[in-house]
Amino acid sequence: MFFRSEVFAHLLVTFVYFLLVAIARWRFDLSLIWLWLGAFLGTFLLDIDHLLYWFVTHQEEEDSKEAERIVSDKMRATKGFGRIKEIIKDFYALLQRVHSSHSRLIFHSVVGQTILFVLAIYIVTSGGSVLGSALIMAANLHLLKDEWADFGRNKDHLADWLFWQIREPKLREYLKEYLVGVTLVFLILTGLLIKGI
Structure with a gap:
């Protein structure tokens, strides 16, 4: 039951992503503790929405x-x-x-994702906290994983919860382009995360 659950899927995606980040930064010191703590906390941060x-x-x-x-x-x-x-x-x-x-959650939306990306850009580029950088990147990863999973399962459901704050029906036609765009932004932020921490 647990291995088929949403929680397990999020933990698995987070583990693989941050394992790759940890290997790519090629620095094995105490900051890894903060990286993994931020990754764990950030994975569940968006559940506050519920x-x-x-x-x-x-x-x-x-x-x-x-x-x-x-x-x-x-x-x-x-x-x-x-x-x-x-x-x-x-x-x-x-x-x-x-x-x-x-389907009407505050951060599980295009507006919430924009806020998370702005925070990620600020936190990751300020070069301060490994914990903060990992936390905000894990929160963004959580949302990105949910978006791609729903894109594969039910595009109408994805459009319903992603664009609920914006009443423009034509946005549904651009789901794939939107997801590719936010994925590219996420990958750029990942590069900055690896270089900066």
């Missing part, structure tokens, strides 16, 4: 009410760290059931 969906932007939805019930039930029933672990486990199960219905 929490915003449940608790901020779409509280009226049935799955949002279920997420709220999970929190209130676990807060009463469990104590300490076990409570957080149980909430995450139940959120994961809920998200597996309703993932495809969440």
